[in-house]
Amino acid sequence: MNIVVLIKQVPDTWSERRLTDSDHTLDRASADVVLDEINERAVEEALRIKEAGGGEVTVVTMGPPRATDAVRKALQMGADSGVHLADDGLHGSCAVQTAKALAKVIGTLGDVDLIIAGNEATDGTVGAIPAMVADVLGLPELTHARKVTIEGHTVTVERDTDEGVTVLQAELPAVVSVNEKINEPRYPSFKGIMAAKKKPVRTLSLADVGIATSEVGLAAATSTVIESAPRPPRSAGQIITDEGDGAAQLVQYLVGQKLI
Amino acid sequence: MAEVLVLVEHSGGEVKKVTNELLTAAARLGEPAAVVVATPGTAGKLSDRLAAYGAAKIYVAESDEVSQYLMAPAVGVLAELVASVRPAAVLIAASADGKEIAGKLAVRTGSGLLSDVVELAEDGTATHSVFGGSYLAKSRATTPVAVITVRAGSIEPVSSPGAAVEQIIEVPAVNAATTAKIIERRPVQSADRPELTEASVVVSGGRGVGSADNFAIVEKLADSLGAAVGASRAAVDSGFYPHQFQVGQTGKTVSPQLYVALGISGAIQHRAGMQTSKTIIAVNKDPEAPIFEIADFGVVGDLFTIAPQLTEAITKRKG
Ligand SMILES: Cc1cc2nc3c(=O)[nH]c(=O)nc-3n(C[C@H](O)[C@H](O)[C@H](O)COP(=O)(O)OP(=O)(O)OC[C@H]3O[C@@H](n4cnc5c(N)ncnc54)[C@H](O)[C@@H]3O)c2cc1C
Ligand SMILES: Nc1ncnc2c1ncn2[C@@H]1O[C@H](COP(=O)(O)O)[C@@H](O)[C@H]1O
Numbered sequence: 364m365n366i367v368v369l370i371k372q373v374p375d376t377w378s379e380r381r382l383t384d385s386d387h388t389l390d391r392a393s394a395d396v397v398l399d400e401i402n403e404r405a406v407e408e409a410l411r412i413k414e415a416g417g418g419e420v421t422v423v424t425m426g427p428p429r430a431t432d433a434v435r436k437a438l439q440m441g442a443d444s445g446v447h448l449a450d451d452g453l454h455g456s457c458a459v460q461t462a463k464a465l466a467k468v469i470g471t472l473g474d475v476d477l478i479i480a481g482n483e484a485t486d487g488t489v490g491a492i493p494a495m496v497a498d499v500l501g502l503p504e505l506t507h508a509r510k511v512t513i514e515g516h517t518v519t520v521e522r523d524t525d526e527g528v529t530v531l532q533a534e535l536p537a538v539v540s541v542n543e544k545i546n547e548p549r550y551p552s553f554k555g556i557m558a559a560k561k562k563p564v565r566t567l568s569l570a571d572v573g574i575a576t577s578e579v580g581l582a583a584a585t586s587t588v589i590e591s592a593p594r595p596p597r598s599a600g601q602i603i604t605d606e607g608d609g610a611a612q613l614v615q616y617l618v619g620q621k622l623i
Numbered sequence: 624m625a626e627v628l629v630l631v632e633h634s635g636g637e638v639k640k641v642t643n644e645l646l647t648a649a650a651r652l653g654e655p656a657a658v659v660v661a662t663p664g665t666a667g668k669l670s671d672r673l674a675a676y677g678a679a680k681i682y683v684a685e686s687d688e689v690s691q692y693l694m695a696p697a698v699g700v701l702a703e704l705v706a707s708v709r710p711a712a713v714l715i716a717a718s719a720d721g722k723e724i725a726g727k728l729a730v731r732t733g734s735g736l737l738s739d740v741v742e743l744a745e746d747g748t749a750t751h752s753v754f755g756g757s758y759l760a761k762s763r764a765t766t767p768v769a770v771i772t773v774r775a776g777s778i779e780p781v782s783s784p785g786a787a788v789e790q791i792i793e794v795p796a797v798n799a800a801t802t803a804k805i806i807e808r809r810p811v812q813s814a815d816r817p818e819l820t821e822a823s824v825v826v827s828g829g830r831g832v833g834s835a836d837n838f839a840i841v842e843k844l845a846d847s848l849g850a851a852v853g854a855s856r857a858a859v860d861s862g863f864y865p866h867q868f869q870v871g872q873t874g875k876t877v878s879p880q881l882y883v884a885l886g887i888s889g890a891i892q893h894r895a896g897m898q899t900s901k902t903i904i905a906v907n908k909d910p911e912a913p914i915f916e917i918a919d920f921g922v923v924g925d926l927f928t929i930a931p932q933l934t935e936a937i938t939k940r941k942g
Binding site for chain 2: 376377380381382387400401457458459462463482483485486487488489490491492494495497498499501502503504505506507509519522523524525526527528529530531532533534537542543544584585586587588589590591592593594596597598599600601602603604605609610611612613614616617618620622623
């Protein structure tokens with residue numbers, strides 16, 4: 364089983380996240396960046412499938428040079444190899460371009476049986492890249508999975524959304540996205556960290572995967588951010604300590620604000 | 624005036640509230656045209672409501688296949704309409720399904736995708752609330768058609784009569800080889816409470832609530848206020864409350880008139896899902912809890928004392 368995991372490096376949700384003043388793209392330079400937590404779970408799921416049935420796990424990312432750290436983290440967890448599409452021409456790409464570029468990269472990897480992604484990234488919350496990649500590749504998508512089962516050439520997932528659980532099934536190859544209830548990702552072991560140093564990471568340019576620079580980046584994006592501004596932070600209001608009449612004071616506040 | 628397509632969200636023969644919001648937003652950009660993708664016999668039940676919120680047209684795309692596949696029928700219908708009608712925009716609710724339908728439609732039609740929009744101006748400029756509401760960004764599509772997903776509850780629906788002229792269209796056959804099949808549905812039991820993202824009051828419980836049984840305290844306060852119930856990720860992970868009620872970075876984003884946080888520390892990722900609420904109330908026994916940094920009114924105290932007293936006082940007042 365050849366498994367590809369789509370991973371993304373994102374600003375750490377614990378740190379302050381900013382947009383640049385110049386072109387309103389993510390200020391990657393000022394942020395602490397990490398492998399998105401949901402992608403750790405995607406890697407974990409791939410490793411479990413490999414451990415149960417054999418195969419190879421390749422992680423794929425598109426992003427700036429330092430995104431290689433995210434690839435390394437996945438290799439430390441146990442993925443076999445990494446592919447990193449990095450090119451200045453990609454800066455400011457929109458979701459449609461991202462999906463098409465990821466599909467191109469996957470296209471260079473030979474026979475792929477299963478593509479696993481996170482359901483939604485914590486930086487953009489587009490929540491659609493996996494389905495879009497599936498569309499470009501002409502593969503079925505089984506998204507928002509809280510459970511994935513592979514039997515022979517059939518993949519079955521429990522899709523978990525507000526509507527409830529929908530059980531979906533398709534033949535491989537297919538694209539699966541996982542939600543945060545899927546598993547608890549492992550920590551890299553010391554052995555894993557050492558082994559990762561020797562694992563291959565290929566860095567590809569746009570030319571390497573056959574994408575013209577005119578197809579991607581800010582200038583050709585199908586959507587563009589024209590303006591951005593931080594919201595003024597909230598300030599603390601009135602804090603009281605309950606000495607028997609805390610609830611009564613709270614009720615008074617709510618009445619004063621016409622909330623009850 | 625160019626048409627603006629609105630994909631209708633419906634369940635059990637009823638139009639969902641977010642659709643009224645989308646029709647209202649659509650009227651700012653052009654002529655609202657509702658698109659119903661459903662099993663046969665559904666659109667008839669929806670048309671009065673769609674007319675009441677300004678649908679000039681209703682495209683009726685009904686087929687039995689709609690119940691067998693998730694996104695594909697809607698994507699197929701919308702892609703054909705984009706080609707034939709050349710709308711100014713397609714508006715879709717920013718739900719799990721809606722976001723994916725929009726993404727696939729954008730790929731197929733080469734259109735700009737504007738995601739999770741909280742405001743839409745007449746010139747097509749969309750406002751996004753990013754990084755958990757700490758930034759506002761404005762964007763535009765550079766393509767002839769914009770595919771826009773709109774966050775539920777962010778646009779005030781305005782009723783205004785529309786002609787609602789029905790036009791029957793085909794649901795293109797789904798390619799079974801490239802589409803996952805639905806083999807079972809286990810819908811959630813809907814509680815008698817408002818939907819989390821639509822509610823004007825939300826009462827949430829965190830790890831401090833201590834157990835699934837104790838969540839009854841949260842629910843009782845919520846019911847006295849006519850509120851929806853939410854939970855922190857720690858409460859969900861501990862099995863106190865189901866996942867679909869999680870508020871935060873990787874859960875729901877809510878922006879109610881009143882948000883009450885009980886036994887929630889206020890980690891940055893929880894705040895990401897609720898900090899744009901109008902008024903925030905927090906009860907926490909730790910005076911250092913970060914939730915107090917953003918609370919309009921905070922009580923340092925035990926939720927097991929405060930919440931029941933509050934419930935009683937509110938119930939009495941409503942008497
Ligand atoms: C990528 C990522 C995504 C995340 N997404 C989310 C998300 O969507 N939503 C989310 O909520 N979290 C999310 N988190 C987790 C977040 O970091 C916190 O761990 C979580 O919000 C903590 O939940 P909590 O406040 O209920 O628990 P805790 O932090 O343990 O706080 C419990 C609080 O209860 C108080 N308390 C205890 N007993 C009582 C009592 N009797 N009366 C009053 N107060 C009491 C304590 O003083 C404490 O402040 C995410 C984290 C990451 C890394
Ligand atoms: N630049 C990228 N490189 C690799 N994978 C990505 C990228 N962007 C999105 N993805 C994948 O798509 C998932 C959902 O992201 P999104 O649709 O952007 O919210 C992520 O968890 C990743 O698995």
